[in-house]
Each structure stands twice: as structure tokens, then as C-alpha cells.
Amino acid sequence: MVLITVRLPPQATLEQATRRLGLRDEEVDTGYDLVLIDPRRGLYGLRVTEAAAHRISPASCGGTGPHSDPRIEPYGPPR
Amino acid sequence: MRVLIQLRPTPDVVAAVADPGVTTTTADVSDGLPGVVLDNSFVPVAVPRPVPATGGDPLSLNQALTFSLAAEHASVLVRGEISDDELSTRLTLLPNTRSDVIGVHADPVIESSIVCGGDAPVGDWHDVERLLRVADLRSEGLDGSGVPLAIVDTGINAAHVAQRIGHTPIIDARNSWNPSGVSGSAGDFDVDHGTMCAFDALISAPKASLIDIPVLLSRRPGGSAMDGLLSDAVAAFAHLRTVLDALPAATRSLVVSNSWGSFSPRWDFPVGHPGNYSDNAAHPFNLVVASLEQAGADVLFAAGNCGRECRDSRCAYPDRPIGGANSHPRVLSVAGVDTEGERVGYSSQGPGRLTQRKPDICAYTHFSGSGAFGDDEPDSGTSAACPVAAGLVSAIRTRWPASALSPSQLRALLRRTADDRGGVGFDYDYGYGVLDVAGILASLRRRDLRVA
Numbered sequence: 001m002v003l004i005t006v007r008l009p010p011q012a013t014l015e016q017a018t019r020r021l022g023l024r025d026e027e028v029d030t031g032y033d034l035v036l037i038d039p040r041r042g043l044y045g046l047r048v049t050e051a052a053a054h055r056i057s058p059a060s061c062g063g064t065g066p067h068s069d070p071r072i073e074p075y076g077p078p079r
Numbered sequence: 080m081r082v083l084i085q086l087r088p089t090p091d092v093v094a095a096v097a098d099p100g101v102t103t104t105t106a107d108v109s110d111g112l113p114g115v116v117l118d119n120s121f122v123p124v125a126v127p128r129p130v131p132a133t134g135g136d137p138l139s140l141n142q143a144l145t146f147s148l149a150a151e152h153a154s155v156l157v158r159g160e161i162s163d164d165e166l167s168t169r170l171t172l173l174p175n176t177r178s179d180v181i182g183v184h185a186d187p188v189i190e191s192s193i194v195c196g197g198d199a200p201v202g203d204w205h206d207v208e209r210l211l212r213v214a215d216l217r218s219e220g221l222d223g224s225g226v227p228l229a230i231v232d233t234g235i236n237a238a239h240v241a242q243r244i245g246h247t248p249i250i251d252a253r254n255s256w257n258p259s260g261v262s263g264s265a266g267d268f269d270v271d272h273g274t275m276c277a278f279d280a281l282i283s284a285p286k287a288s289l290i291d292i293p294v295l296l297s298r299r300p301g302g303s304a305m306d307g308l309l310s311d312a313v314a315a316f317a318h319l320r321t322v323l324d325a326l327p328a329a330t331r332s333l334v335v336s337n338s339w340g341s342f343s344p345r346w347d348f349p350v351g352h353p354g355n356y357s358d359n360a361a362h363p364f365n366l367v368v369a370s371l372e373q374a375g376a377d378v379l380f381a382a383g384n385c386g387r388e389c390r391d392s393r394c395a396y397p398d399r400p401i402g403g404a405n406s407h408p409r410v411l412s413v414a415g416v417d418t419e420g421e422r423v424g425y426s427s428q429g430p431g432r433l434t435q436r437k438p439d440i441c442a443y444t445h446f447s448g449s450g451a452f453g454d455d456e457p458d459s460g461t462s463a464a465c466p467v468a469a470g471l472v473s474a475i476r477t478r479w480p481a482s483a484l485s486p487s488q489l490r491a492l493l494r495r496t497a498d499d500r501g502g503v504g505f506d507y508d509y510g511y512g513v514l515d516v517a518g519i520l521a522s523l524r525r526r527d528l529r530v531a
Contacts, residue, residue, distance in 0.1 A: 067354040070346035074272040076460020078196025
């Protein structure tokens with residue numbers, strides 16, 4: 001899965017985002033939900049399948065993507 | 080700058096220096112050189128002359144050679160120091176004005192005992208307490224009281240921290256947060272990396288309110304044991320934004336300690352791709368970091384454990400290992416020194432990927448502390464250095480909230496007052512230097528006087 005961003009009004013929901021972007025339920029990580037990235041710009045993030053991210057156009061909703069979602073690990077103890 | 084000066088004194092002096100049965104001194108070799116403070120404690124050393132075979136090139140070292148210590152061939156090294164502001168002039172003038180000077184060479188510091196992963200602890204957390212002048216901080220009332228300090232990691236075991244540090248930590252359960260799918264209560268996770276981070280943060284901020292954010296426990300599809308995904312951190316920072324926004328603007332502060340990162344470009348889109356993370360300030364996580372900092376949070380990231388001398392085996396970036404948010408212009412990137420002030424060999428070096436001038440500063444690591452990995456195991460990695468620095472930031476925030484001293488002003492203060500190490504000024508090993516609490520407190524007092 002990858003990250004995409006989308007611009008939405010305040011208090012937006014995942015359902016609004018998926019409808020706006022034309023995403024199907026199985027293409028979205030619903031457990032992750034919709035995350036507010038920058039309140040000043042109304043920018044939200046969500047996780048979708050890579051295929052969906054390429055099929056839709058986040059830019060048409062003021063968003064961006066697909067963005068990588070790399071693994072993160074603790075920086076210690078050094079191995 | 081310390082230098083080695085290569086001299087060709089008279090053959091009898093060369094013979095004396097080369098003779099192991101004769102003791103010679105720098106004064107025997109040279110009666111002084113203009114602009115050089117000779118080190119009389121250094122015993123002069125004879126340097127053999129490379130001699131090519133008959134007919135060989137006298138200027139080439141890439142051929143069969145013999146090495147002659149004969150008095151008419153050898154030269155002698157002495158040690159001295161040239162003032163930094165005269166260096167280039169002296170380097171030019173010395174061989175031209177003194178016929179016995181045949182070379183001036185750098186004499187760099189060499190470190191034979193640099194600390195690496197797996198080495199025994201260097202000192203303990205009471206040494207860190209002393210080095211951070213915790214007694215001075217306490218006498219000024221700077222103990223982290225009322226300051227929210229988020230540990231974004233593997234979760235905290237408060238009972239273990241209490242047993243090791245001698246007091247019960249304050250866990251802010253209401254503002255703590257789990258990624259979806261992670262069960263467990265704030266302060267009640269297994270003893271692991273996050274517990275170490277909490278312990279180390281409390282060294283200088285014992286009364287900070289710990290917000291437990293176990294993002295590295297996520298089991299979201301695509302992750303594996305003991306790691307998470309960056310999207311979990313995006314969600315965690317979005318949560319922390321709501322925590323910060325709920326605080327009164329006048330007294331608002333939030334310190335966020337992050338002892339993690341991404342070791343490999345394999346998990347990322349290529350550099351140059353618009354969705355890349357490591358080198359792209361427009362990645363959603365880098366945006367949410369900027370947004371949180373702008374709202375008043377102090378965000379600290381470990382620089383990483385990919386130092387050239389003994390890098391972590393997971394490090395897969397061929398160069399510039401400080402990337403993504405760990406190199407963000409709006410965060411404090413923390414490198415590691417041991418309690419003797421020497422950089423640990425695994426501490427990642429700059430330049431950073433989002434910002435060249437990384438790391439920013441150094442804090443202490445590789446000391447006996449939390450015992451989270453066993454009684455004899457140190458709190459190590461820049462993983463330990465980051466919360467040590469975050470604890471100090473929290474102590475400062477006890478009196479100076481973000482409305483009085485913005486996160487960028489505080490970062491500038493920490494850089495400006497740091498105890499300069501390595502090269503003069505900023506360098507890619509130590510950043511601006513090691514956190515210096517005396518300098519910080521003096522600067523804050525001066526600032527208060529100006530404001531009054």
C-alpha cells in the first residue's frame with residue numbers, strides 16, 4: 001500500500017475522501033482511516049493500494065501521490 | 080593546527096636521531112622555527128628515504144624501492160603547532176625561508192578506542208546527570224513539570240523505568256495513542272527500546288508527562304516484527320497535533336522524541352520520484368512534521384547509527400544516511416557522544432538529505448542506564464542520545480513555553496551554545512557540538528533580562 005494526500009473541508013471523513021477520489025472500499029486501508037496532515041491547508045492522508053493510487057488522480061482533488069510508506073525501525077542498539 | 084615538520088639537519092644529528100641507543104630531543108634537532116610552537120615533549124623520529132634501484136625514477140613511489148636510514152639520506156620529524164589564522168602563510172613560507180625544512184604535514188587526531196556497538200558501557204546515567212548539570216536545572220525549577228513529552232517508539236514499561244530510576248514516571252494516558260491494531264495500555268508495554276528512551280528522557284526531566292506512542296509495534300500489512308510503517312508515524316503526528324492544539328496557547332509546549340528511522344532505500348521510492356521520502360520535503364510525513372513544529376512542538380530525531388567507523392549492519396544507504404525527517408530543517412537531529420565527550424563510531428555523519436547541515440548537535444549515549452536490554456547492556460545508539468536531548472528540551476520548556484521561545488529559536492540556542500568539537504564550528508561528525516547546559520542556562524538568563 002502507498003500514501004496519498006487529498007484536500008478536503010474541515011472535519012472530513014474517510015467516506016467523503018473515498019467518494020471524492022472514486023475509490024472502492026477494498027482499495028482503502030480503512031483501519032488506517034483518514035489522517036489530518038496539515039489543518040491550515042486542509043490536507044489529509046490515506047493509505048490505498050498501489051494500483052488504486054495509479055488509477056485515480058489525487059491531484060484533481062488538490063492532493064498528491066502515490067508516496068512511499070517505508071518501514072521504520074528503532075535506532076538502537078546498534079547491530 | 081597541529082603539524083609534523085620534516086627537517087633535514089646535519090648528518091651527525093640525523094645519525095643521532097636514528098640511533099636507538101641515543102636519546103635526542105626536539106631542541107637537539109631545531110633551535111626554533113618562525114611561527115611554529117615546537118612540542119618539546121615529542122621525541123624526534125628518523126624518516127627513511129625511499130631509494131629506487133639504479134636508473135629508477137627518483138620521484139616515483141610506484142616502483143621497487145629500498146628505504147635508507149643512512150645519515151646522508153634520512154630526515155627527521157618534529158611536532159609543533161601553527162596558529163590557524165597563519166596556517167596558509169606559514170605553510171608557504173616555511174620551506175622557502177628555512178633550507179632545513181623539507182615538508183610540513185597535517186597531524187590529525189587519531190582515535191584508537193572509538194566506541195562501537197557491542198562495546199561495554201562508558202560511564203553510567205549518573206555521569207549523564209552530572210554532565211547535563213541536572214542539579215543546576217533542578218535549582219532553577221527546570222524538571223519538566225507540566226511538559227508533555229511524547230516517546231514515539233515501541234511503548235513504555237513504567238514499572239521498569241520506576242525500578243531503575245527510583246521514582247514513578249508520570250504517564251499521560253489520556254493523550255497517549257496506539258496505532259490501529261496495537262493493543263496495550265500506555266506505560267504497560269513490554270520492556271524494550273521505548274522503555275530505554277523514556278528512562279533516558281527522564282534523566283533531566285523527571286517530572287515530564289510522558290505520552291506513550293508505540294508506533295513501532297504496528298503490525299499493519301507490509302510491516303514486520305519490531306518495526307512499523309511511516310504511515311503509522313503520520314497518524315501519530317496527526318494525533319499529537321490535536322494534543323498540542325488542545326493546550327492553552329500561552330503555555331503550550333510539546334516535545335516529541337523519535338529514536339527511529341528508515342535504514343534502507345529498498346523500502347522507498349527512488350530519489351527524484353515525487354513520492355520519495357528520504358530526499359523529498361513534500362512527502363506527507365515531512366509535511367506533518369513541519370506542520371507540528373509550526374504549531375509549537377519541539378521535534379527531535381536520532382541522527383542514526385550509520386557512522387562510517389562502525390555502522391549498523393542494517394544500514395543500506397551508500398552515503399548520506401541521515402535522510403527523511405531525521406534530516407528535516409524543522410527538527411533537531413541528534414548525534415551521539417559517549418560520557419567522555421567522544422563521538423561514538425556508529426553515530427551517522429552528515430550531510431543530511433533534506434538539509435545539508437546535519438546532525439545539529441550531540442548528546443550522550445552508550446552509558447549504563449535503563450537496563451532495558453539487560454543489566455550489563457548500555458543504553459546505546461543515537462536512540463539513547465535523542466531522548467537525552469529531548470529530556471533537556473523538556474526541562475527548558477518547564478519555564479519557557481513555545482510562546483516565549485519558539486521551537487526554531489530553541490534549536491538555534493542549542494546550536495549556538497553547544498560545546499564545539501571536531502573541526503572549528505559546524506562539522507558533519509558533531510554538528511555544532513555537544514549540548515552545553517551551562518551555556519544554555521546563561522543564554523536563557525540573558526534573554527530573560529533583555530525581555531524584562
